[in-house]
Amino acid sequence: xxxxxxxxxxxxxxxxxxxxxxxxxxxxxxxxxxxxxxxxxxxxxxxxxxxxxxxxxxxxxxxxxxxxxxxxxxxxxxxxxxxxxxxxxxxxxxxxxxxxxxxxxxxxxxxxxxxxxxxxxxxxxxxxxxxxxxxxxxxxxxxxxxxxxxxxxxxxxxxxxxxxxxxxxxxxxxxxxxxxxxxxxx
Numbered sequence: 414x415x416x417x418x419x420x421x422x423x424x425x426x427x428x429x430x431x432x433x434x435x436x437x438x439x440x441x442x443x444x445x446x447x448x449x450x451x452x453x454x455x456x457x458x459x460x461x462x463x464x465x466x467x468x469x470x471x472x473x474x475x476x477x478x479x480x481x482x483x484x485x486x487x488x489x490x491x492x493x494x495x496x497x498x499x500x501x502x503x504x505x506x507x508x509x510x511x512x513x514x515x516x517x518x519x520x521x522x523x524x525x526x527x528x529x530x531x532x533x534x535x536x537x538x539x540x541x542x543x544x545x546x547x548x549x550x551x552x553x554x555x556x557x558x559x560x561x562x563x564x565x566x567x568x569x570x571x572x573x574x575x576x577x578x579x580x581x582x583x584x585x586x587x588x589x590x591x592x593x594x595x596x597x598x599x
Contacts (some may be wrong), residue, residue, distance in 0.1 A: 436472030436559060446496055448475075449482040449548055457482070458501025458524065465508045469523060477523035480504055485526060485568050488546055493530050500565055501527040505546065524549065525569035534561035536599040537580075543597065544570060549575045553597055556583040 429435075439446055444453040457478045460467050469475055481502070490497045504512070504520040521527035530538055539553045556564035567582075572575040573577055581598040582591055 417467045423440045431476065432549050433472045436475045440468060440470065440472065440548050441473065448479040449487050452482040452499070453497070454478065454484055456499045457523075459499070459502075460504075461510055461512055462510055463510050465511060466504065467503065467505045467508050469503055469505075474503060479526065480572070481568075481570055481580035484570050485542075485546065485548070486528065489528070489530060489542070492541060492545075493533050493538070494533060497528050497529050497530050499528050502538055519550065519569040519571075524571055525567060527554070527565050528563065529565050530561075535564050535566050536561070536597070538566050539597055540599070542566070546570075548577060550578045552581070552582050552593070553599070555584065556581070556599065558599060 438444075439454070445453055447453055448457070454475065457504075458467050458469075469478075484496050486499070489532050502519060502525075503523050504514060504518060506521055509515075509518050509521050514520060521529075523557055529535060535553060535556050536558070539551060542548060546568075549572065550567070550572045552567040554567050556566045564582075579596055580593045581596065582593055583598070584590070
């Protein structure tokens with residue numbers, strides 16, 4: 414079903430043209446567009462590093478960001494009945510390097526989003542996603558039990574072959590390195 418939905422991405426029901434040609438023009442002119450009813454392209458490109466050009470260079474990347482909005486962000490927003498705050502969506506290779514992201518980060522392909530829902534514990538969001546949404550990778554990042562707004566949720570989705578991988582990211586106290594533990598540790 415998800416693969417069929419991927420094919421239909423260029424047919425927007427909100428009056429926006431998501432064809433390759435139209436998205437190439439969005440990139441050329443660096444125009445903001447509505448990806449889904451509650452999420453704009455600019456939200457998924459935002460960065461505090463203003464000196465770095467964080468625009469995607471291919472229409473496929475914007476289609477993948479829209480896919481993340483449809484199959485992750487809109488569903489989370491609907492479930493919890495609250496706006497979703499996107500902390501990180503697309504990252505250009507320059508931005509990803511600047512913030513020390515993984516060299517294989519799905520953010521660089523437009524396949525991942527980091528987010529929170531104000532007033533909802535990040536652990537609760539992850540539990541719901543794990544039980545209800547198709548995803549490639551779900552990571553509860555730097556969550557502290559008893560501190561509901563600590564950390565954030567990382568979730569990715571791809572057109573086919575989603576791994577349904579669930580991890581918890583923690584900082585090792587001695588080394589300060591990030592370790593990824595299998596499953597949700599809440």
